[in-house]
Amino acid sequence: QVQRAYNFNAGPSALPLPVLQKAQEELVDFRGSGMSVMELSHRSALYEEVHNEAIRLLKELYKIPEGYHVLFLQGGASLQFSMVPMNFLQAGKSAGYVMTGAWSEKAFAEAKLIGEVFEAASTKQENYKRIPQFDELNYDKDISYLHITSNNTIFGTQWSQFPDTGDVPLIADMSSDILCKPVDVEKFALIYAGAQKNLGPSGVTVVILRPDMLERAAKNLPTMLRYDIHVKNNSLYNTPPTFGIYMLGEVLKWVKDQGGVEGIEQRNREKAALIYDAIDASNDFYRGHAEKDSRSLMNITFTLQSDELEKKFLSEAKKAGFVGLNGHRSVGGCRASTYNAVPVEACQALRDFMIQFQKENS
């Protein structure tokens, strides 16, 4: 019986134990090849099987509409902050960004280096404690795209529904909530996500792209920054992060075993409720940062009544075996990231710890 930490890291974060064990088992001799996946040629039939299986599974599990492309790129979600405007921010047009947190700000700042952008809405004045209502979104019909951050890792808010943007391509950074619940992928022209929260290890970036977007993608870009090149080459233009893609495929098989994304969502709701209920029942001992209808299923952010008490909470939690509960360095407080692979038991243990700590300190 391996001793696993109660891992609430914000990313990289917990991976499913069965996936780690299978990777361990297959490490030195992958499917009788006498090599690990890392040692296979990315042009070999055996690797291509791994690669295409991962793409196929993501399409199946996330119910990605026919024709959409799935890409495995590098450079993290952060490179997508640049690639999106480089490819799709057309000359003479602008792009709208919905500002819901620190990562929206980063995406906006990168796009600003490329072309004209504007804030289509922002909740910064309210310290990003909520997602804007649809009627707060302000943009013209002729913009190049509208960009949103579906889950705000640092502030702990999440879009529960997505707007219909008609002919305006909707682009989403789903780094911290991809595959946490079923999503109507059809609403999106492009979705991107770093893998290191819900999908696998860091080093792989998933892009889901609506086919018509390729026609409008810029062609006068460095080759590696062109979506059309990656599509044409099935993400094998150059050497992809093969081991990460293998791990991602194994995580997807695990998701399938959990009852697919629907099963995962049910578990995620159960997990988040355990901790939010502890916050809500605490008589303000714990204070949730997000407004209730903007609460994230993935990152639960809260503070205690004083810095001193918060320090004590974090230090005792650490002693009790909880990892990663410190809030992001930019905002402080506490944050429990309950990504797909975090087991229900870890959330139960945290809930129990929170209740006990409150008893002893109030």
Ligand code: PMP
């Ligand atoms: N967007 C969001 C919502 C994130 O949470 C993160 C990473 N925490 C990023 C973008 C940046 O991702 P990466 O480190 O893969 O560039």
